[in-house]
Amino acid sequence: xxxxxxxxxxxxxxxxxxxxxxxxxxxxxxxxxxxxxxxxxxxxxxxxxxxxxxxxxxxxxxxxxxxxxxxxxxxxxxxxxxxxxxxxxxxxxxxxxxxxxxxxxxxxxxxxxxxxxxxxxxxxxxxxxxxxxxxxxxxxxxxxxxxxxxxxxxxxxxxxxxxxxxxxxxxxxxxxxxxxxxxxxxxxxxxxxxxxxxxxxxxxxxxxxxxxxxxxxxxxxxxxxxxxxxxxxxxxxxxx
Amino acid sequence: xxxxxxxxxxxxxxxxxxxxxxxxxxxxxxxxxxxxxxxxxxxxxxxxxxxxxxxxxxxxxxxxxxxxxxxxxxxxxxxxxxxxxxxxxxxxxxxxxxxxxxxxxxxxxxxxxxxxxx
Numbered sequence: 001x002x003x004x005x006x007x008x009x010x011x012x013x014x015x016x017x018x019x020x021x022x023x024x025x026x027x028x029x030x031x032x033x034x035x036x037x038x039x040x041x042x043x044x045x046x047x048x049x050x051x052x053x054x055x056x057x058x059x060x061x062x063x064x065x066x067x068x069x070x071x072x073x074x075x076x077x078x079x080x081x082x083x084x085x086x087x088x089x090x091x092x093x094x095x096x097x098x099x100x101x102x103x104x105x106x107x108x109x110x111x112x113x114x115x116x117x118x119x120x121x122x123x124x125x126x127x128x129x130x131x132x133x134x135x136x137x138x139x140x141x142x143x144x145x146x147x148x149x150x151x152x153x154x155x156x157x158x159x160x161x162x163x164x165x166x167x168x169x170x171x172x173x174x175x176x177x178x179x180x181x182x183x184x185x186x187x188x189x190x191x192x193x194x195x196x197x198x199x200x201x202x203x204x205x206x207x208x209x210x211x212x213x214x215x216x217x218x219x220x221x222x223x224x225x226x227x228x229x230x231x232x233x234x235x236x237x238x239x240x
Numbered sequence: 241x242x243x244x245x246x247x248x249x250x251x252x253x254x255x256x257x258x259x260x261x262x263x264x265x266x267x268x269x270x271x272x273x274x275x276x277x278x279x280x281x282x283x284x285x286x287x288x289x290x291x292x293x294x295x296x297x298x299x300x301x302x303x304x305x306x307x308x309x310x311x312x313x314x315x316x317x318x319x320x321x322x323x324x325x326x327x328x329x330x331x332x333x334x335x336x337x338x339x340x341x342x343x344x345x346x347x348x349x350x351x352x353x354x355x356x357x358x
Contacts, residue, residue, distance in 0.1 A: 137255065144258050151250045177295065184249045184322070187344075 003027045004034040004060070005049040005079065010102060014047055014079075017106045021113065024132050031055035031063075038064050038071040042140030044117070045075045047104075048096070058094035065095040070140050075116050079104065128226040129189050131234065137188075142235070148188070149235040155185045156224045160217075167214050172205070175213065179205040182220065189231065194223035241358060242266045242283065246276035246302065247291040247320070256289065259347035260354075273297030277305050280312050287354055290337075292321040292328070300335070307336040316357040320350055 001023045003014040011027045018025045026041075028034050031052045038046070046064065050057035061076050078091045078099035091099045098112055138144045159182040166175035183198040201216045243265045247253045250271060257267045268283060270276040274296045280288060288306070292299040299319065306312040319332050322343035329340045341353050 141258070144254070147254055148251055151254055155250055177293075180293065181248060185251055188249075188251045188255075 001025050002034065002037055002043045002046045004029075004031070004046065004052065004057075006030065006051075006053050007049070010049065010079070010104075014104055017104055017109055020106065021110055023113075029053075031057075031060040034060055035063055035067065038067060038074070040140075042070050042135060042142065043074050045077065045113070046071070047077050047079055047100075049079045049081075049102075050091075051081065058090060058096075061091075061094045061096050070142065077112065127230060128192065128194050128223060129230040129234070130191055131230075133191070134189060134234075146235045149231040152185060152189060152231055153228055156182065156228070159185065160221055160224060163217055163220075167210060167217060170210060172208050172210070175205045175210070176202075179213075182224075186223070186227065189227050190223075194220075194227055197223055241287075242268065242285040243354065244268045244270060244276065244279050244283070244285040244288045246270040246273070246279075246288065246294070246299065248272055248294040249291070256347050256350060259351055263351055263355075273299055273302040276302045280306055280315065281309070284312070285315060287357060288315055288317045289350060289354065290317050290319050292319060292323055300332075303332070303335050303337060318350070318354055318357060320345065 001018050003011055003018070003025060005011045005014065005027070006029045011029070015025045015027060026037065028037055031054045034046070034048070048057045048061055052060065057078055061078070064071055064074065064076065066072070076096045078096045079102050080099055081102045088099055097116070100108060100112065134145070138148065159178045163175055163178035163182065166178055179198070179202040183195070183202050186194050186198045197216065197220050201213055201220055204213045204216060243260050245253050245256050245260070245267060246269070247256070248271050253269050253271065257269055260267045268279050268285060270279050272294050276288070276290060276299070277297070279285075290299045290302060299321070303317055303319070306315065306317060313336070316338035317336070318339045318341065319337045320341045320343060321328065332340055338357050339353055341350055
């Protein structure tokens, strides 16, 4: 999320609220900095104060929309302090998706985000993909991300099948190869639980513990499925 | 400048390919040792980025073949591997590899190492 506001207190508040909702936040104080950030990086959401020192929020919104940047379709939310240019019709005409009154309230922002992106996963449901790291790795290049997602599906399906065949045949060498390669593929998208599973399986395979591996392989199949589902969501075209 | 990236990890290969392309290189990819050797003999790249652990003939087999032929012996080979074998870099050097980068590494690090060889 990118927060654009010249008021440091408002920025801090927005940061706190967004962080408590589990989002990664970047803040900038000016319209120029916001436009620069939008040219360089990919955001899910931009919260835009309507009164900025160097340009008004509406013009900034129009600029971000028309900039031909990767953020042309980003969700834009106006932050209004009850000013006349906080008029909803003008906000929408300038390309905003929503407008919220300041001071920002956690529950209101939460509802707005849910409306945009769907309800967050239930507490305790760790996301299987390091989304932040992945977006950084592809540097906001969504076409590259989509290619990687296709490769993930192809590679993981092939390696899971190879591994399963190797387990059934008792072929340690083939199992070792499949487990090692699967760990690499998973490692590009997850350093959390799924990657740990893959590492354990690789170690077990290397140690020739086929019985143990058989059990763990099933876990890994679930992990791969979860990663795949998350990646599909991430790579989907932005919803309008 | 033409680079051949040979790695069975296709996600890594795609990331590396994209980074090299952003830096203005032409990039070919191969996903096993045999394919890597074939590409090298067909298109004579300016540099080869080679993984060690690959199916279909390991990176070591590919390196050996490349260094045996007068047509490919001069192509610098940058080996990238996640192997923890401490003796590997020395062995690669003896086999004629130009440089070694240990994984995990960023694509930028590999591109930098490649640039240093060109």
